[in-house]
Amino acid sequence: MLRGRRKTGRRSDVQIHPQDTSDQLSAHPRAGGNAPPGASEPRPIFPVDMLPQGFVWRLVVFLGALTAVRLATVYFAGTDFFFDEAQYWAWSRDLDWGYYSKPPVIAWLIRAASEICGNGEACIRAISPVMHTATSVIVFLLTRKLFDARFGFWAAVVFATLPGISLSSTLISTDVPLLFFWALALLCLVKLLETRAWRWSVALGLTVGVGLLAKYAMVYFFLGLAVYMLLSPRARWLLTDLRGAMVLLLAGALLAPNVIWNLQHGFATFSHTADNANWSGSLGNPIEALEFFGAQFGVFGPLLFGILIWATWRAVREGWSDPYRLLLCFAVPVILLITVQAFLSRAHANWAAVAYVSASVLVAALMVERSARGWYAASFLIHLLALATISFGTVFAGQISLPGGKDPFARVLGWQAIAKGTEARFADGDFASVMTDRRSLAAELIYYLRDTDIPIARWRNEGPPSDHFEMTRPITAQTPEPVLLVTRRERIGSIGERFDSVTKLGQERFSAGPTDSRELHFYRLEGFRPAD
Structure with missing residues (x-):
């Protein structure tokens, strides 16, 4: 050689x-x-x-x-x-x-x-x-x-x-x-x-x-x-x-x-890096x-x-x-x-x-x-x-697919449509803010709704934050209501238990290329009760 x-x-x-x-x-x-x-x-x-x-x-x-x-x-x-x-x-x-x-x-x-x-x-x-x-x-x-x-x-x-x-x-x-x-x-x-x-x-x-x-x-x-x-x-x-x-x-x-920033934020980045290694x-x-x-x-x-x-x-x-x-x-x-x-x-x-x-x-x-x-x-x-x-x-992403129906670009398609669909639901329902329960949805909505004044919050479970949006924009008692929840889950479980009023508005499927799609569910939430 x-x-x-x-x-x-x-x-x-x-x-x-x-x-x-x-x-x-x-x-x-x-x-x-x-x-x-x-x-x-x-x-x-x-x-x-x-x-x-x-x-x-x-x-x-x-x-x-x-x-x-x-x-x-x-x-x-x-x-x-x-x-x-x-x-x-x-x-x-x-x-x-x-x-x-x-x-x-x-x-x-x-x-x-x-x-x-x-x-x-x-x-x-x-x-x-x-x-x-x-x-x-x-x-x-x-x-x-x-x-x-x-x-x-x-x-x-x-x-x-x-x-x-x-x-x-x-x-x-x-x-x-x-x-x-x-x-x-x-x-x-x-x-x-x-x-x-x-x-x-x-x-x-x-x-x-x-x-x-x-x-x-x-x-x-x-x-x-x-x-x-x-x-x-x-x-x-x-x-x-x-x-x-x-x-x-x-x-x-x-x-x-x-390092000082991490000290002030519970070593968030260092902890995330350790979590990525996943030695546990x-x-x-x-x-x-x-x-x-x-x-x-x-x-x-x-x-x-x-x-x-x-x-x-x-x-x-x-x-x-x-x-x-x-x-x-x-x-x-x-x-x-x-x-x-x-x-x-x-x-x-x-x-x-x-x-x-x-x-x-x-x-x-x-x-x-x-x-x-x-x-x-x-x-x-x-x-x-x-x-x-x-x-x-x-x-030409979104216009082609591999043999077997696999679209290599599915993960980077359809997000603008989701943002537009969310904006339409927000306007029709006289909502005051939007909340998501996923980092991916939060990031995409924040970016593609950047030219609007819609407040976007992130649902946070008990315990330390698991991503940047849980850390910087979690839902609180001060979050404007009613809240439009945008989620991939049909049943929202513990999220609904923290609100006095929960109304299912329906679901909608958004295309992510010629063979893939994402189904989102929309809820109207009011009366948020913060955890003890």
Whole structure:
């Protein structure tokens, strides 16, 4: 696999520390680093003569065209907001240092976008393709630092066209800023290890800190760094140097306001993160682990993930030095950790997304080093096909269905119709407020009824809140009545027991694509009695 001829090269001035050239970060044959076994003289993968001269300009043209396609996709999308997206938008109306299930950066970004181009789905989702393009640029800069601009071009193309990135570019999620700050932190780390300059220590600390405010998964960066220190003596100086302490100090200082917010709100976000891990359930689920691991072939691409597995196996057997060692340390431990998490309980396919920043650099470098033109071309075509399928499906969502009657977009269809139906019921019944008993319904109604003045409350069971809306807008004695209850349940049970008057108004079925639908039930409630 990826066979090639060995190639020796000349000495490089790209080092972990300027005074010591015995363990270099660069592995490009022309740079004289320690390339993986079997590396060969690099040759062009695809003819790029039609692009402008210089790999920077080539990357600008490619990323510009790709970003235009993705922006057009979100502009013409036939999908409604997924309820997580609607929830993030609701958070952005009340800027804070934390929210029930996530730290605050996602809400800040959405608020900034809405101030620029409005509150429509296209404007909010445009954050994703723009930030993924910025992350691709950072991948280019990182790879250029470790190898050269030509390697950087192909690594950036790999990352930008990953199937997971193509899917992520059609919606807004916390992974979008997380990947950006993860890539930037890797670049700052490489600069710090090369120069030991204080400015890169400060930059790394600030980047990691903001990354933690984007998503707590940024903490995996310290896992990668710890494994790298274990395997690379050249990085261990950070353990005893003030520059390493500066990284921790700045990251902690930026995270501190979110910690204080959690203290004030019963550690809501930390508790939710622990609940997601779900270690209180049955431990030992090999099927979950296999499903998660298998899903990575879809997230990273089937050929590229296979190359990553092969590279890990070769590195364990033969040992690779920098920069391949560095790149593996920030990819493989995260994937293994989340696979273990999946075995113990559960894990979503995107939980290891940060691994694919350095993995993109690694597999691209291997393919270019070994002139694996066929592998690169095949993976590139597979990823373009995935991009075209995702873009086409997003634009024509609700108009197509898979064989067997399955609609892959059912979860992001029909929410606007539900909001309009709720608004009509509200107007016809002379209600004073709306209440729901689900986070998803609350989020969608808050977003799609944003241009009305309808108060929307969330039913809260006894005990601590289970989502942000239970925490911030539960029904109380001050909630205006009568209340229009919108629910998926035909029988409302304990909810009705807390009101003096309960009247069933009927039910209505709302389409969620050509084959799916949601049935909602409507009730008129009056005389709310708060629990003791």
